[in-house]
Amino acid sequence: MATQELKILQKTYDMILYANICLKQFPKYEKHVLAADIRKSMYRLLSLIITANKKYYKKTTLQEIDIELDVLRTYIRLSMDLKYLPIKKYEIWTKNLNEIGKMLGGWIKYVKK
Helix, strand or coil, X not given: CXXXXXXXXXXXXXXXXXXXXXXXXXXXXXXXXXXXXXXHHHHHHHHHHHHHHHCCCCHHHHHHHHHHHHHHHHHHXXXXXXXXXXXXXXXXXXXXXXXHHHHHHHHHHHHHC
């Protein structure tokens, strides 16, 4: 399963690179609030993936990753609803998140075996 874990790490890394471009266009007054929360959530997601990859017992960490992914999805949807994020960038970003979610689902199924 090591290759799958590395793929999810790389996918998350790439998503963060894309997201930082999107976050730069947030209004100035939101850059230190919502944009900062989104950034923290993405970095936490990345940190949890690295942690899960290194742990022998992964189940609780994988659940934490799943929770953080949902938090991030909610922040991004809120950004789009508040018109800070154009619909096209929202679609690309959520597509990346969905791919990460699918990889995470596969990882969770593999660990449960």
